[in-house]
Amino acid sequence: MARSLPAPRWAMLLSLVLLIGCMVAPSLAVKHKDFKTCEQSGFCKRNRAFADNASTQGSLWSSPYELDPASIHFKDGILAGDIVKTTATNEKVQLPLTVSFLESGAARIVVDEEKRLRGDIEMRHGSSANKKRYDETEKWVIVGGLEVSKSATLDAQSETGFTNILYGPDGKFRAIVRHAPFGIEFQRDGQTHVQLNHQGLLNVEHWRPKVDRKDDESAEDESTWWEETFGGNTDSKPRGPESVALDVTFPGYSHVFGIPEHADSLSLKETRGGSGNHEDPYRLYNSDVFEYELQSPMTLYGAIPLMQAHRKNSTVGIFWLNAAETWIDIVKSTVSPNPLSLGAHSKTDTKTHWISESGRIDLFVFLGPSPNDISKTYGELTGYTQLPQQFAIGYHQCRWNYVTDEDVKEVNAKFDKYQIPYDVIWLDLEYTDDRKYFTWDPLTFPDPKGMQQKLDETERKLVVLIDPHIKNADKYFVSEELRSKNLAVLNKDGEIYDGWCWPGSSNWVDCFNPAAHAWWATLHKFDKFKGSLQNLFIWNDMNEPSVFNGPDMTMPKDNLHYGNWEHRDVHNVNGLTLLNATYKAMLERKKGEVRRPFILTRSYYAGAQRVSAMWTGDNQATWDHLGATLPMVLTNGIAGFPFAGADVGGFFHNPDKELLSRWYQTGIWYPFFRAHAHIDTRRREPYLISEPHRSYIAQAIRLRYQLLPAWYTAFHEASVNGTPIVRPQYYMFPEDEQGFAIDDQLYLASTGLLVKPVVQENTYSADVYISDDEKYYDYFDFTVYQGAGKRHTVPAPEEKVPILIQGGHIIPRKDRPRRSSGLMRWDPYTLVITLNKNSEAEGTLYVDDGETFDYERGAYIHRRFNYRGSVLSSEDIGVKGPKTAEYLKTMAGVTVERVVLVDPPAEWKAKKTVTVIEDGAKVASTASLEYYEQEAGKASYVVVKKPSVGIGKTWRIEF
Numbered sequence: 001m002a003r004s005l006p007a008p009r010w011a012m013l014l015s016l017v018l019l020i021g022c023m024v025a026p027s028l029a030v031k032h033k034d035f036k037t038c039e040q041s042g043f044c045k046r047n048r049a050f051a052d053n054a055s056t057q058g059s060l061w062s063s064p065y066e067l068d069p070a071s072i073h074f075k076d077g078i079l080a081g082d083i084v085k086t087t088a089t090n091e092k093v094q095l096p097l098t099v100s101f102l103e104s105g106a107a108r109i110v111v112d113e114e115k116r117l118r119g120d121i122e123m124r125h126g127s128s129a130n131k132k133r134y135d136e137t138e139k140w141v142i143v144g145g146l147e148v149s150k151s152a153t154l155d156a157q158s159e160t161g162f163t164n165i166l167y168g169p170d171g172k173f174r175a176i177v178r179h180a181p182f183g184i185e186f187q188r189d190g191q192t193h194v195q196l197n198h199q200g201l202l203n204v205e206h207w208r209p210k211v212d213r214k215d216d217e218s219a220e221d222e223s224t225w226w227e228e229t230f231g232g233n234t235d236s237k238p239r240g241p242e243s244v245a246l247d248v249t250f251p252g253y254s255h256v257f258g259i260p261e262h263a264d265s266l267s268l269k270e271t272r273g274g275s276g277n278h279e280d281p282y283r284l285y286n287s288d289v290f291e292y293e294l295q296s297p298m299t300l301y302g303a304i305p306l307m308q309a310h311r312k313n314s315t316v317g318i319f320w321l322n323a324a325e326t327w328i329d330i331v332k333s334t335v336s337p338n339p340l341s342l343g344a345h346s347k348t349d350t351k352t353h354w355i356s357e358s359g360r361i362d363l364f365v366f367l368g369p370s371p372n373d374i375s376k377t378y379g380e381l382t383g384y385t386q387l388p389q390q391f392a393i394g395y396h397q398c399r400w401n402y403v404t405d406e407d408v409k410e411v412n413a414k415f416d417k418y419q420i421p422y423d424v425i426w427l428d429l430e431y432t433d434d435r436k437y438f439t440w441d442p443l444t445f446p447d448p449k450g451m452q453q454k455l456d457e458t459e460r461k462l463v464v465l466i467d468p469h470i471k472n473a474d475k476y477f478v479s480e481e482l483r484s485k486n487l488a489v490l491n492k493d494g495e496i497y498d499g500w501c502w503p504g505s506s507n508w509v510d511c512f513n514p515a516a517h518a519w520w521a522t523l524h525k526f527d528k529f530k531g532s533l534q535n536l537f538i539w540n541d542m543n544e545p546s547v548f549n550g551p552d553m554t555m556p557k558d559n560l561h562y563g564n565w566e567h568r569d570v571h572n573v574n575g576l577t578l579l580n581a582t583y584k585a586m587l588e589r590k591k592g593e594v595r596r597p598f599i600l601t602r603s604y605y606a607g608a609q610r611v612s613a614m615w616t617g618d619n620q621a622t623w624d625h626l627g628a629t630l631p632m633v634l635t636n637g638i639a640g641f642p643f644a645g646a647d648v649g650g651f652f653h654n655p656d657k658e659l660l661s662r663w664y665q666t667g668i669w670y671p672f673f674r675a676h677a678h679i680d681t682r683r684r685e686p687y688l689i690s691e692p693h694r695s696y697i698a699q700a701i702r703l704r705y706q707l708l709p710a711w712y713t714a715f716h717e718a719s720v721n722g723t724p725i726v727r728p729q730y731y732m733f734p735e736d737e738q739g740f741a742i743d744d745q746l747y748l749a750s751t752g753l754l755v756k757p758v759v760q761e762n763t764y765s766a767d768v769y770i771s772d773d774e775k776y777y778d779y780f781d782f783t784v785y786q787g788a789g790k791r792h793t794v795p796a797p798e799e800k801v802p803i804l805i806q807g808g809h810i811i812p813r814k815d816r817p818r819r820s821s822g823l824m825r826w827d828p829y830t831l832v833i834t835l836n837k838n839s840e841a842e843g844t845l846y847v848d849d850g851e852t853f854d855y856e857r858g859a860y861i862h863r864r865f866n867y868r869g870s871v872l873s874s875e876d877i878g879v880k881g882p883k884t885a886e887y888l889k890t891m892a893g894v895t896v897e898r899v900v901l902v903d904p905p906a907e908w909k910a911k912k913t914v915t916v917i918e919d920g921a922k923v924a925s926t927a928s929l930e931y932y933e934q935e936a937g938k939a940s941y942v943v944v945k946k947p948s949v950g951i952g953k954t955w956r957i958e959f
Helices: 008-024 042-060 114-118 137-141 371-382 405-417 448-456 477-484 514-524 567-587 623-638 657-667 693-706 708-721 884-890 906-910
Strands: 065-067 073-075 078-086 092-101 107-111 162-167 173-178 183-188 191-196 228-230 233-235 244-250 255-258 282-284 306-311 314-320 326-335 347-356 361-366 395-397 424-427 461-465 469-471 499-501 504-508 536-540 599-601 613-615 673-675 746-748 753-755 765-770 776-778 790-795 803-806 809-813 829-834 841-848 860-868 871-876 895-902 913-918 925-932 941-950 955-958
Touching: 042 244, 042 326, 042 347, 092 114, 092 162, 092 173, 137 567, 183 314, 191 314, 244 361, 255 347, 255 623, 306 371, 314 371, 361 371, 371 708, 395 693, 405 424, 405 448, 448 461, 469 477, 477 504, 477 514, 514 567, 536 567, 567 599, 623 657, 657 673, 657 693, 693 708, 708 746, 708 809, 708 841, 803 809, 803 829, 809 860, 829 841, 860 884, 906 925, 913 941, 941 955
Parallel strands: 395 424, 395 673, 424 461, 461 536, 536 599, 599 613, 809 841, 829 895
Antiparallel strands: 065 078, 073 078, 078 092, 092 107, 107 361, 162 173, 173 183, 183 191, 191 244, 228 233, 244 347, 255 306, 282 326, 306 314, 314 361, 326 347, 469 504, 499 504, 746 753, 753 803, 765 790, 776 803, 809 829, 841 860, 860 871, 871 955, 895 941, 913 925, 913 955, 925 941
């Protein structure tokens, strides 16, 4: 949701201003003055200047950091030692180093500061802030994968001045630690893939007391060391300057991906200027950015400091575990080969510079070698994405705001009248009583239970907004308890922080405090959140946190959280702490009624994928913003948070019918599929759109529902191995260099479905790039496309989204239209088979009850379908548990009602039946087969009708 002035009178005035603005201009621009540039951010400016100085000196530059050889100790997979920083005045600063080599093949590098570990510093202004460098980010983020390697060994052949460690699978990884100046090279199979401090930009701004000097007594510019003013707020900086920075080089890699959230291309741009490049570094500082701009390194609502570097058949990456404001410079340098060297090619190195305001250096290095390997190893550390309830991957209908409970029931009825499926309707801010969360407006929502019960008749759900800012008001039980229990964020003086957000004067729950989690859970219980039922779920918005009168639209950095950590230390992980509390609260709503929570978040950090979905925030109803959603969603997927989406239709302004229908055709390929709109926009529920666009939108939504079995299987796959749900071209074909930068088409998991949505106005075809030489078939009419490494023109009239199916796949579908996904539970399946060059195909299906955690005890079906030698078979790939037999019994009546096989042998024209052999059946049976011949250019296909084999059973169909 966008920000505005919160008092009702001012909200009405702002709405009028916005409405007038929409009449005179197509869009409003982001207010750059509200957000810092690197030049306005003292620590970023200082570290960029440090890098400039190193670059200017060239070969004369030497990093002032050395690893003391006498301090080096290696035991049980961990290298420890002391880095010594020598200052311009010859002071020696001790920086403890640990390098842990993990069983997963990752390496973890941590650099801290000795004086601050001992608490041997003095705080300014009498501040009670914690003296240490923040070291608790992992408490919120890391859930596993830290087992230290038992096989990592010191290489006895290390040269003088170097310490080498062999580690990783079969000892194929090597870390070469250089003592002076300090640096580390990471090798795989004898080649260097990642270099730390190769450019000498390591910089730890150590603690030092403030000394009053005359202007000419210091060569350094100290203007931003001790205090800094921005947005009308002065940051007191009680610990002085304390940034950490490090350069990370990827030699031989010309593409880097990740570090969401930015409205930018999938392949990240350079950030030191030049044609097509950015002038500023990419910024990670979760912020409420009003009407954000595209093709920009500006910060947005979330931050995942995971970067992948990719080249032909090799992917590596780093994860920068720091929750403070972070900037990342990217520079690429290409070296041309010696013209006399036969067969030599130019080589591009990507050089990155990571800069964080506070905390310690804590990064993980991943050596791949595949994108899947990065996803799995990162997922082991931060957790795989949740397996959501089935309803959560259906269609969500939202706007700011549905104005009454009768309005909600009317919208619900209209979807049924026009036979458009949906699963969830949402309530934004205005459902509350005077913007007090956990309440209902008594005039507009007098019967919330009746509203939810009506939705429950068709197994639909309600999601309501609950934000972390609490209205500062007398006789409001949440505000009174927040204050009396001392659970609010404090200002620098130790008093409850008061800021401005939707309710006006507000306080913020401090979810770094364990006691706040327990209290937050009580608020969500049915007896406390009166009027809520079991089909109500939660939307945590504005959790960056958004503060309308704060610097960078958020809290002052010298605010204090539990443990006396400053807000500067924890900012980017702040939203995750709220999500964790909400997730726990949803599990504890009522004893004995445990369902998987559903939470949507705007702000996020690494680890949020375990408990929530995300969306890209307040976008605009423009074609450019539609196009930008694809790289944004894809980037989140490869950064370990695949349950991602964007506001379908655009949050701001009014899309025309063509844009809206094309947006739905795109939105059905977001893992999180929700329409949403600003309070000042026209109502645009699908049934309100005139024909033929109403039908185009309805067809798109029905297609999403038809493919829900494939989507749910993809979500399950992501939940056990970390792979993206929708995948970019490079991820699927890591050897094809032509596809590395493509970010306007996607694959749905491992289904073979290749989609290129239309995101340009007045466009009626799509050029789809195909990497491999398999046949691809049009999803709707089986037109054949084949040819590796080139683009193929696919018709895309207004009613159609271009979808191809790669040969070699078996896709599960449900073809009977229903009003919601819950009503599809007992429907039969259709299997669509496309054969590869060897006349074979494979696919999987995962099914469970879609609600509970019983799947953890075996209550699920997981099948692999194989087609080989003219036989289609189903085999069990699940692991039995105590609830397996009971669940299979409930699913005994769910069958396969149809099999569609594309491009069969011509001799099958004479076939009329197939043989069906189901495990446990006494005799084989037959099912009818119909052959459909098509004109040239379109593949023929056969349909097997009613084989009636159980979806949870082992069986064979012999053609």
